[in-house]
Amino acid sequence: MKFLSYFRAFSYAMIGVAMLALVLAGGLDIGLALAFLAVMIVSWKLEGTRWQLPERYGLAIVLLSIPLFYLDWHYQKTLGEPVERLGVTALAHLIVFLSAVKLLQIKKDRDWVFLYLISFFEVLLAAGLSFSPVFLGTLTLYLLCGLSAVTAFEIQKARRSLRHTETRLLVPPDSRVFKKDRRSWRTTEAARLPAVALALLVLIFVFALPLFLIAPRSGAAALTRSGGGLTNFIGFSENVTLGQIGTLKQDDGLVMRVRIDSAEPARGLRWRGVALDEFTGISWKKSADARRPEPVVERAGFFQLGTTESLHKLTTQTFFLEPLESPVLFAAPRAVAVQGDLPFVRVDGEGSIQSRRHDFERIMYKAISDTHEPAADELRRDMRPYSPAFDRYLQLPETLDPRIVALTRTMILEAQARTRYEAAKAIEWQLQRDYGYSLDMKASGPDPLSDFLFNIKAGHCEYFATAMVVLLRTHGIAARVVNGFLPGEYNETAGAYTVRQSDAHSWVEVYFPETRSWVTFDPTPSAGRVVPQHTGLKAQLQEYAEALELLWFQYVVGYDKQEQRSLATSLHNQVSDYGRTGSRLLATIKGLLTTNVVAFLIAAIVLLIGVTVLLFGKRIWEFIQGRGSGRSLEESRTYSNVQFYKKLLQVMEQRGVARDKHQTPLEFAGRLKSSDALVITRAYNRVRYGGERLSASEQREVERALLTLEQE
Secondary structure, eight states, X not given: OOHHHHHHHHHHHHHHHHHHHHHHTTSSOHHHHHHHHHHHHHHHHHTTSTTSBOHHHHHHHHHHHHHHHHHHHHHHHHTTOOGGGTTHHHHHHHHHHHHHHHHHBOXXXXXHHHHHHHHHXXXXXXXXXXXXXXXXXXXXXXXXXXXXXXXXXXXXXXXHHOOHHHHHHHSOTTSHHHHHHTSOGGXXXXXXXXXXXXXXXXXXXXXXXXXXXXXXXTTTTXXXXXXXXXXXXXXXSSXXXXXXXXXXXXXXXXXXXXXXXXXXXXXXXXXXXXXXXXXXXXXXXXXXXXXXXXXXXXXXXXXXXXXXXXXXXXXXXXXXXXXXXXXXXXXXXXXXXXXXXXXXOEEOTTOOEEOOOBTTOOEEEXXXXXXXXXXXXXXXXXXXXXXXXXXXXXXXXXXXXXXXXXXXXXXXXXXXXOSHHHHHHHHHHHHHHHSEEOSSOOOOSSOHHHHIIIIIOEEOHHHHHHHHHHHHHHTTOOEEEEEEEOOOEEETTXXXXXXXGGGEEEXXXXXXXXXXXXXXXOOSOGGGSOOOOOOSHHHHHHHHHHHHHHHHIXXXXXXXXXXXXXXXXXXXXXXXXXXXXXXXXXXXXXXXXXXXXXXXXXXXXXXXXXXXXXXXXXXXXXXXXXXXXXXXXXXXXXXXXXXHHHHHHHHHHXXXXXXXXXXXXXXXXXXXXXXXXXXXXXXXXXXXXTOOOOOHHHHHHHHHHHHHHXXX
């Protein structure tokens, strides 16, 4: 492989990988990318031929193409391009056109530099459009190709500027070094330059990693993406029409990923979103009391929402929330704190957590929840009456179907329930037993709840939760509806739950005044609470891809001060663990050595000998070789460098013959017209420029020649 082909190959690869990064980021259409690939192939074939575009033609085409950017921008605007994407597509088109023109024309050094800069701009544009870990792979490949291309570019420039006469002053034509340069490029630079580029790439990442970890990005917890949030994300506002959650469950769009830090997460885990207390007969909404925000204490990104009786009851969750058209923050039931790079946190009267909207941004935060609920026996003994503040949880529609009251009485009598808890469990169990789960069959009409209870008798979770709350309220039991998500599918590789829109769920919370707790009940049949488990090779690959994307988001996109502190704490704990382990090991060694002093002395001697061999082994071996050949170590060193040539120059100066500064060693030897001087000079060139060592016979020949010159 010729060096020029190597240079062109990596230059083309650098340009092609930059275009690939732009395509994977969604900034360029596949059709245009394939057309550009065809241009690259044609340009490669035309390199060095008369069919390449002259430079002045290429410049004229580039100047004439600039107005096309303005026209293309207006065309994209007429197509209804989103505001945040307006101009990006047109800019990508202009970049592709400029690169294609430059590839097809006759290229000088400045043209290659122009192509390199365009490719770098493409990578920057792709970085602004993509938040996927795929970008890291294309960036790594681009850096590798870029380092190889730029290194080859500089070598190519240096080779053109170096004259042949200058090489003669450095390397004599008959030396082995000159012969080495004429060897096949495939066995030298071809194997060396890519390895150098790879080593430089590794060094870049090694030196950049500490800076990356020490300096978190500004606003890194949110990255603008190419589209809006989940536009059909409904059921988490202050007014939810009955049936909206069922619409949400028919979509598999990703909502969030959740990682639980505790070793044993609570059973029946759910991600609580909004709680609604007022039922109109066809919809749920927040009452005026529920909308009233409660004060939240904030300290350095830590928002305290409540307290807990015991720290061992706490469950810490890390949420990686996708862009949503909702300000809701999700958490396991009874969140006591939220930690994250959030401008503010609000909590309404129902314990629902909200922050700013993030339609175009991913956000990451931690939630700490007390998921403990009182024991069943304790709840059965709860007979304390409700205070007037809980009257809103007993509210019923004005046009309530009287059959619902009768149905409640029947369910409680059949179960022989005597307490609030027993009544709630009875209604929960009978709804699960007597009604079916379906996303297709939906209650309708002016009274959808009655249609569900007495006609269709099938529906999804929202109908079951609404029915249980209304049935409980007719019996004087305070209850409310909660909309949130089931835990989702657990990804073992990522150690996190993947939560999709299809995991949306509604359940019931019942208040028990004795323990001042809201207790979760779920009347939906088990068929509506099963999280699908995917198996097979495709599912396994998808699991690895999701784990990689989660790591990318946590430590690249969402890496902020909070994550920095978490990482620093983890590293500090690990270092402390290693320190304690090392201390125990040293104590053990000390105990062993105290009981066996002889063993300690032997170990010390062996260690000393080993260190001596490692440090001075090479010199000792040279000394032994020098003794074996009848020479001292200093004499052996003399023949390993160029001291013998200095002796030749000293002998000649004593005779009045000095070497001129402009003369090469061989030219000086030719001037002397001495075969002995030529022998010494050739040996000098091999040692000085070829990096070789003289054999014993060659050293004797040099000694003989020096002795002869001294005696003459």
